[in-house]
Amino acid sequence: MRNAPRWTVPATMLLLIALISACGSGAPGATAVPGATAAPGATAAPEATAAPEATAAPEATAAPEATAVQRPEPVADSEPLVIYSGRSEKLVGPLIEQFSAATGIQASVRYGDTAEMAALILEEGDNSPADVFYGQDAGALGALAAAGRLAPLPAALLEPVDSRFRSSDNLWVGTSGRARVVVYNSAAVQEADLPTSIDGFTDPAWRGRIGWAPTNGSFQAFVTAYRVTEGEDAARNWLEGILANEPKVYEGNSAIVQAVAAGEVDVGFVNHYYLWSFIAEQGEAFPARNHYLSGGDVGALINVAGVGVIATSRKAQAAEAFVAYLLGAEAQQYFSDSTYEYPVVAGISANPALMPLADIETPDIDLNDLGDLAGTLELLQDTGVLP
């Protein structure tokens, strides 16, 4: 240090910074190169279905009536399709690579939490570089639609999907279904002893035995559904009834499944597929199983992960090809095989480990009616479920 020339330290630092940012800004073209990494679990996808849907889609795009929204000028195909994904790379990375391989459309993907990716698009506004939003739940898609950030999709494209699983304005479409279930500790509880309705858990017999995650988006969608089907007062009563049973609060679905298996609580309110990723990692001996509520109970709500095209996208055709791909046989089979979700188009059956979608006695709810997120938050805060 003694003989160090005076400006060495600051100068080296500046130089390094400049170097690093130079390397860094050269790199961001990191597009998903098809087949670059091994796609675990993707091998099961049938090769025979060489994505006919994807190629058919762009032709069906014959500009929908609702072109009130001004579509920006399309850009050259050399730029990759920018996807903001609220679903993790582990789950959908292989699928996006298959999409690129099948269609030749390169994709550049940003992964994050669904709500945060939605907030990102809202914050970017008209300057959003995103072409597609692929989210974990219908609530986030609804919020983007309500803020005018989504462009209408061609009606023909959405036709194969049950109308309760897509936007009534064609602004987004569900791509895979997830059922609300009650996960229970199979050592502590017999399935026969479980209530058939979510209301049954307000019984004092369940005191201290319930786990839930009130901050979780899927749970909140369920509460919204409860408000819509049974009314505001009934929803309040249910929440207060559960609160009286001193439920344990968890951070999310995985934490609940983990706690149920560990015996911290006996039952938990979750989405169906978390259990299966635990079983996949830890084997059949994993001491928890799913219980489906019946009789059209709101506790058996089916929500979706879904996709929408950003209003400012200049690659609408490629974006719609991606939507088409997700609704095609190859992707639907992938959901069934690899993510344990329910396919949403006819002809692809759910994973044999699951109860078939047709056998779930689901409530009669349209996901379009679950838009009042603010009302649900208010109720949750009012009842003291959330701070």
Add this chain to the structure above:
Amino acid sequence: MSAQRSTAPRPMWRGAGMKRVGIPAWLAGSGVLIAAALSLPLAYLLMRALSYDRALAVLQRDSTWNVLAGSVALAVTTAAASVVIALPLAWLTERSDLPGRRIWRILSVIPLVIPSYIGSFALIAVLGPRGAAQQLLAPLGVERLPAIYGFGGAALALTLFGYPYVLVTVRGALRRSDPALEEAARALGDRPWQTFMHISLPQLRPAIAAGALLVALYTLSDFGAVSLMQYDALTRVIFVHYRASFNREAAAVLGLLLVAVTLVIILAESWTRGTARYFRAGAGAIRQQPPVALGRWRWLALLYCALIVGLAVVLPLGAMLGWVVTAVRYGTLAIDSLVQQTINSVLVALGAALACVIAALPIVLLSVRYPHWLSRALERLSYIGYALPGIVIALALVHFGARYLPALYQTFAMLVFGYVVRFVPEAVGALRGRMLQLNPRFEEAARTLGDDGARAFGRITTPLLAPGFVAGGALVFLTTMKELPLTLLLAPNGFATLATEIWSASSEALFAHAAAPSLVLVAVSILSLRLLLRES
């Protein structure tokens, strides 16, 4: 610098017979630039909150204030507990002949790189009511352990993963403090503990306060630990608004509340600083001190170090290894190559560390050498980003970046800029502690001998500040390695780091898969620290 604070609005350092020196233009200029950059989150929050017609309704909820009180209580508790844990560790690893001192020095800082989310999950997996510890104790008839959740669990997790802030700042101060003072006290008849209480501890006060401040603000901004430990902190409420109703306005109102709390805490900290001087008046050399012989106490000291490192490092890593073993047993583990992610992590962390110490330098120079209300305001401003949840800062930079800097938006440069806004106080704290120990007369002497201000700064001040650069840079490096929200929202598309890999796996409950990048994160951090510490 005079002993009393001046309120006169003129730049100065004063001393008997010294000529007054104005703030050099480059310093003032960079100060203004940095202030502008650091006010972006605040500007964003104000803009969002003021456009919200129900802002008052949010503030009028009782629960908002209860949660705020809970957050403050948690912050104060973890800061205090961190000081208690870190002081002995710092002394043992810096001043004593503790066996294996070098390795303890590194291991005891490692908890900084463990993301609070992963660390808390591991704590719960081991110490939870039915965790691994209970399984061990089951033969003794232990059915379940007392619940770890709530205030206790959150405070435990945040203390274990936050105490290194105090450790690093205190260690830096210990290393550079002048042993002659302590020797004088001993020579005058003080016993060792009296020397510690009367001489060493007061000398350490700025370092302790700076470290405790970082822990308190880290606690305020944390989301991972409080959400897993089920403790209602203000960050949870902020997230609830983002997640439940995509309401950025309500979240901004709460964010401003967090800023207000931060200001109060910062003022409290600067009050503890007082007006004391920490450099010695006469000539004096900083030299290596002979380590204090622990004698028989060394076993207790070893036990203490092992306990802390065991809880904060070995336990989380052990839990992760456990997940890996489980997955291997069921043949479900597929470890992807982590080479690119590791390189990316190290690159962004290095970039952030360098950028932060550079940005911190003008802040510290201004506040220490040119005490003025403006320079103090700048220093306080730098702490605001630190107490805000990462997502708030990320969205603020997204807002301004996407609109006004589209060319830089989603580039590496923008990401590093975001880290500076978030982490610069770590460098400020470390650098400030070092700066306070520098006698301004060194620089003055250089000038008297003919150097101009810049030369004096380059030849004298910068080399003397080196330990502060290293300590501050190391802190920023480690915290950037685990940073998540900014990385997810600001990085170029497809830019994956070890932290995003961990998040990606754990968000799908693939904990075995989260373990591999976590272990790499810790290994890389240990290696980097070894390099860094050897340099100093």
